[in-house]
Each structure stands twice: as structure tokens, then as C-alpha cells.
Amino acid sequence: MKGQTEMKIIKIKKEAWGQGLEKLQSEFRLFGPVADKDGFEFKELAQGQLPVMDLGNTRLSAKSTVYPQTQVMFNYTLDESKEDHHIMKEVDLNGQPQAVIGLRPCDAASFQLVKRNFDNPEYPDPFWVRPYEQSTFVGLACDNPSPTCFCTSVGGGPYSENGLDVLLSREGEVILAKVITEKGEALAKAAGWDTDADENVFDERRDAAEKKITAKINSDQLKGKNANDLFSAPIWEDIAFACLNCGTCTYSCPTCWCFDIQDEVKGTEGKRMRNWDSCMYPLFTLEGSGHNPRPVKEMRVRQRFMHKLKYYPDKYDSDVQCVGCGRCIDLCPVNIDIRDVCETMNNYKPLKSES
Amino acid sequence: MQNPYLPYPVRIDEIITETEDKNLKTFKFVFLNPEDEEKFSYKAGQFAELSVTGKGEIPIGIASSPTEKGFVKFTVNKTGLVTKYLHNMQVGDIMGIRGPLGNWYPWKELEGKNVVIIGGGFAFTTLRSSIVYMLENRDKFGEINVIYGARSPGLLLYQEELKAWEAAGDIKMHITVDATDDPDWKYNVGFVPTITEEKAPPADENTYAIVCGPPIMIRFTQPVLDKLGYAHDHIINSLEKRMKCGIGICGRCNIGEKFVCKDGPVFTLEELNNLPFE
Numbered sequence: 001m002k003g004q005t006e007m008k009i010i011k012i013k014k015e016a017w018g019q020g021l022e023k024l025q026s027e028f029r030l031f032g033p034v035a036d037k038d039g040f041e042f043k044e045l046a047q048g049q050l051p052v053m054d055l056g057n058t059r060l061s062a063k064s065t066v067y068p069q070t071q072v073m074f075n076y077t078l079d080e081s082k083e084d085h086h087i088m089k090e091v092d093l094n095g096q097p098q099a100v101i102g103l104r105p106c107d108a109a110s111f112q113l114v115k116r117n118f119d120n121p122e123y124p125d126p127f128w129v130r131p132y133e134q135s136t137f138v139g140l141a142c143d144n145p146s147p148t149c150f151c152t153s154v155g156g157g158p159y160s161e162n163g164l165d166v167l168l169s170r171e172g173e174v175i176l177a178k179v180i181t182e183k184g185e186a187l188a189k190a191a192g193w194d195t196d197a198d199e200n201v202f203d204e205r206r207d208a209a210e211k212k213i214t215a216k217i218n219s220d221q222l223k224g225k226n227a228n229d230l231f232s233a234p235i236w237e238d239i240a241f242a243c244l245n246c247g248t249c250t251y252s253c254p255t256c257w258c259f260d261i262q263d264e265v266k267g268t269e270g271k272r273m274r275n276w277d278s279c280m281y282p283l284f285t286l287e288g289s290g291h292n293p294r295p296v297k298e299m300r301v302r303q304r305f306m307h308k309l310k311y312y313p314d315k316y317d318s319d320v321q322c323v324g325c326g327r328c329i330d331l332c333p334v335n336i337d338i339r340d341v342c343e344t345m346n347n348y349k350p351l352k353s354e355s
Numbered sequence: 356m357q358n359p360y361l362p363y364p365v366r367i368d369e370i371i372t373e374t375e376d377k378n379l380k381t382f383k384f385v386f387l388n389p390e391d392e393e394k395f396s397y398k399a400g401q402f403a404e405l406s407v408t409g410k411g412e413i414p415i416g417i418a419s420s421p422t423e424k425g426f427v428k429f430t431v432n433k434t435g436l437v438t439k440y441l442h443n444m445q446v447g448d449i450m451g452i453r454g455p456l457g458n459w460y461p462w463k464e465l466e467g468k469n470v471v472i473i474g475g476g477f478a479f480t481t482l483r484s485s486i487v488y489m490l491e492n493r494d495k496f497g498e499i500n501v502i503y504g505a506r507s508p509g510l511l512l513y514q515e516e517l518k519a520w521e522a523a524g525d526i527k528m529h530i531t532v533d534a535t536d537d538p539d540w541k542y543n544v545g546f547v548p549t550i551t552e553e554k555a556p557p558a559d560e561n562t563y564a565i566v567c568g569p570p571i572m573i574r575f576t577q578p579v580l581d582k583l584g585y586a587h588d589h590i591i592n593s594l595e596k597r598m599k600c601g602i603g604i605c606g607r608c609n610i611g612e613k614f615v616c617k618d619g620p621v622f623t624l625e626e627l628n629n630l631p632f633e
Contacts, residue, residue, distance in 0.1 A: 086408040086449035087364045123359040123602040150449030231631035256437045288434035311612040
């Protein structure tokens, strides 16, 4: 693996944790889970602010640290007395390096799935790729996974190192840090964390945590199925029946990446913005003529699950576009459960197959 | 890293009202930086995002031909927020073009072949690009037939060019209107599928059909082409969808695993048959 270093485990005591983070802030913008209204979310840490490490997963995923819900793409002026009026000006994407502290292995893995879309060979997307390249990911292992977690059946795990530069494991007031990449090593050095741990408990803790995950999905049959058969299968009406098309699943999902582009003008000054969008909304596909290829919710729900569980794996010859974080299950107001949908799709057999 | 979302700045050089209902205007753009014209090197069948500063972007097929130098042309139907604003813009105004985007008609494969172009209404823009391109490279193609229809004579695009092509005789033009009360109308009267049945050459291994028009025209032309014996890998369609990024990233214009903006907009009917019907 690129940037791989010889695995090193560091012991960080309580005071050294806070001091180290504060030290890092001279070099990095730090992001971590912090209290927000009645929950907690990934936000930029204020000077001296500590990330919340003792609650479960954040309500929204860590994707916003690289891919904000709303961001400026270009600036412009409509003032015709200015020489460059009506011409788009690029924003500076060469910002300060950043570190995302305390994201869970599921969220870390999600960046690897989303990367295929944004960091594609033909049109690499600088608004995603630049912040991603400037990020160091310091994950927090999950010793108490939630009942809706199913990362282990989609290639992940509570101690998975996929997409991480450092993996942390907590033991009371002490944090053990496994340094995975050169980026991670540089961060540990900048924080002044250099006390070698006397023992490696990661494997042992990993096994214990993995045993606690009981929820799972089966997607093993999906690859072999015909996309058109699944698309026209008589399963979508039932799956979509209760759906409100609220979009909560797509906003909370770490692997949902769809966006909209909109211009916003105040007086003579304008911005071209990019905002998260959702396939749950009729406007997502409504055409100028009035035609809408997905006019009813059943079609929109089908698009979401087909994209995650069939189109993505087919397109990239990979596993499903899901990291098993369980957020969409937790947050869905009408209890639509991706595990059930995946099971239904996985077991579906067309009544009369032409092939 | 090149920013694929950054439009090239352009100036509106000319605006032509195409149809009697004034809903279609052709905009001729000149690049503010001459070197951008080189970068915007395109093939007939591709599209671009027209960027109206302060309003947004719209995906529009390129109506000029790669053989026409010094400018690019787009014909725009007045429909939504951006197009309504664009229709009120003036010669000299500054805006942007981002592209070229998408794939193109399979020109390599079409070399040495007979081509029948079947178009309807205002979906004739990339077909104009194609016709001009083929006329400039006339010896590279076999027989060329063009079947083009609109509801009435005044709704046909590029009326002067249609007449010139008809008169020049390098291609067989079959202009038609659904109906007209003009006693001097000297072309066909009838729907595009009917005229296709009458005028399209018989199918063979060396004959390709390019079909571009409103859904209803495509729906009723298909059985005619089937009857004439056109194989589905010899029928070429150009699709439309709501688009934003135009480069296969923003996620909205997919049919199955294909993005119309990047994997299309040009697909053979055979390719479409293998995708979910959406």
C-alpha cells in the first residue's frame, strides 16, 4: 500500500491528547465530532476544543469534512464597470492541510468508495480531490458497535484500517494510536505523540468488537443478476410504499455524493455554488420540457437502491456502495431498512427468464 | 489539475430568431481568448454547458460544425430560467461555455456508409452540425438522406440552409410539415414516421439511421425502421436528460449504470435495449 509504514503503536495519555491536538492546530485545520443541538456532528474544532470521543457515531457522516454540504465553486461580478465582469473566477483550493479526528472506520472507508466517482481518470474533480489529498484521517475504532451496524458484511470492520492514516483505540483515559501511513506518522510527530506502547492489543480488541456485530447483509447473488431484471422486478412498490421521499437517507449517507449547481447573486456580486442534492426529490430529474423520467417515488427509491447495490458494483467491478454505518436505518422516519432491501434484491429470481 | 467546471468566457456575436413563434434562437459565440477555441475542439453530436453568469448552466447540443471556424453556434429553445434570460441577452454580452461534453455520432464507423438522418422539431441542432460536417467531407460518405419535419413551415430550423441543401442536391432532402395551409409549400406534408416509410432507403449492412427528435416522433418512427429492416446496432439515437455537471459526477442523468452526459448522449438502439427502460 502506498505511504504504508511499519506499523507503530503509540500510547497517548489524557493530557498529551489535548496538548497534541492543540499543537496540531498550528499546522492543520482539525475536524472532529462536536455537540450540535441535540446530537453531535463533524465540525471544525475551535482552538483548544476537544472532539467528542465517547458517544456513538455522528448523526451525519464525516463526508462533509472533504465535501461540504454547500460550497463556493466560482466567484464573479456582474458590475460592467469591472474589466472581468461576467467571467468566473476560481476559488483557491490550496488551503491548509486538515486532519479529521475521531471518524469511524465506516466513514473512513466511504471516502475510498466515493473517490472512484470524484477522482476519476477523465475529469478529476478538484473541489473534492484537493481537500481529500490535504486530509489526514485519524479514525476511532468501535468497541461498542450499534445494533444497526453491519460494516463487517460490506468489507469493513470496527477496527478496519481502510482509508485511515491513524487508528485510535481507547482504554479509559488512555488512547492507543496505530500509525498506518506516512501521513499518519507525520501527524503523530507534529502532535508530539511518541511514547511507544508496550503491547499490541489491537488484534484482540478487533476480534472482540467484530463479534458484537450481529446485523448483516447478503449481497453475494447481486453481481450475477441482470440489472434490467432487478429494475423491472415487482418488488419496488412494496419497498417504496411508506417512503416520504424526505431525503434523510441520502443526506446522512457517507457514500451518497449527488450534487446540484446553482448561481447565487447579491447585488452585482455572485457565486456559483455546489450543494448536496438527493435522488429522492422529483426536481432532481425534472426536465425543462416538463418531462420527468422519475415522476413517482417508487422510481426514485428504486434509483437509490439500484445505484448503491447494483449499478455501482457493476460499473466499478467492486462491492456495494455502502459501508454499513446503519445511519439510514437509524434515521429513516418510516423504517425502510437497506438490509431488508438488499436481501430482497439478493434473493430475487425473475419469474420467466428470457436468457 | 484542470478545473472541469470552469467555463471558457465567450461573447455573443450574433443572435438569429429561427422560428415564427420566436421560441428558438441561434446564438453565435466567439471565444474571448482565442486559444480557448483550440481547447474547445469538438465533433458533431457533442454538447456543451452554456453558462449564463448569475443564472446557471444549461446543456445544449452544438449546432455548428467542427468544420466551421472562428465561432460556435447553439440553438436554444426558450423553456426555463436560464433559457428565458438568455433569450433576452444582447449581442456583445459576456457569458461562458463549458465543454465539449459527451460522445458524438460514430463518425469513424460511418465513413463509407450511407446515412439517413431523421429529425423532428428543435432537436435538429446536432443534426445540422452533422450535415454541415458530412457536406464538407462529402466524398467520405455514401448516399445521405435527410428527413426533417416540424409542425408547420415556420417552425423548421435553419430554413435558408434547408433550401440551399435541397437545391444543391449533394444530399437527398425530405423536408416535411405536419400540416400547412400555404398553397406554395412545395415539400412534403405528413408526420416524420410516414415520410420515413416513404423515403428512407431500404436497410442494409452499409446504411445507418441517426434519429433525433421528440419522444413521440421516436416512438412512432421505431416501428417504421423495424419494418424497413434496420438492425438495432444501425440505429443511432441522441438522448436528453436534466444535467448539471455534464461529466458523469453529479449523479442525476443515469440510465442504469450509464450517464447520458458522459457515456452518451449518443447511443445505438441496441445499447439502449440493454439498459433499464427509464
